Amino acid sequence: MTALIEELKKILNGGSAHVGLKDATANIPFDLLGERPHNLPYSIWQLVEHIRIAQWDMLEFSKDGGHKSPRWPDEYWPREIAPPDKSSWDKTLKQIDDDLxxxxxxxxxxxLYEPIAHGSGQNLLREALQIADHSAYHIAEIIVIRRLLGIWKTTS
Structure with missing residues (x-):
């Protein structure tokens, strides 16, 4: 079981097969967080805020039978395309880290295998894999946007 938990911790933090959220969001100029290059339907801010909302929901669902999930899909995505200020951006990143x-x-x-009492068959292993999978998917989108904006690392 220790090996499984260690592997889960790795993939939840970004794994070794892909970039983690901290690297994906490092050093992004604040004024570019709301950009949607090439008519993409989302900005970096919207993706990061969506990761925060979804991860928070999965955490709260895993621990609290009284938790009420946001309404899908409207309440899982921010309406605004950019954060109102740098403090909001920093707060979102901190909550993602704290919740993780x-x-x-x-x-x-x-x-990990015990069914969540108020669920419909879910367990912590499923929730861990879902958090990791969901985050990895959207982190890849963040990297694509950064590449399109010319603000991603280049290799020599």
Missing amino acids: MAFIEMIQTKD
């Missing part, structure tokens, strides 16, 4: 640490703590102290 709380979820990782949970998977280290609870049975």
Whole structure:
């Protein structure tokens, strides 16, 4: 079980097969967070805020039978294309990190396979894999936007 938890921690934090959120969001000029290059339907801000909302929902669902999920899809996506200020951006990144640490703590102290009492068959293993999969998908989109904006790392 220890090996499984260690692997889950790796993929939740970005794994070794792809960039993690911290690297994907590092050093982005604030004025570019709301850009939608090539008529994409979302900005970096919208993707990061969506990751925050979805991860928060999965964390709260995993621990609280009284949790009410946001309405899909409207309440999982921010309406605004850019954060109102740098403080909002920083707060979103911090909440993602804090919620992820709380979820990782949970998977280290609870049975991964036990069905979540108020769920419909879900367990912590499923929620961990879903958080990792969902985040990886949208992190890849962030990297694509950064490439299109010319603000991603280049290799020599």
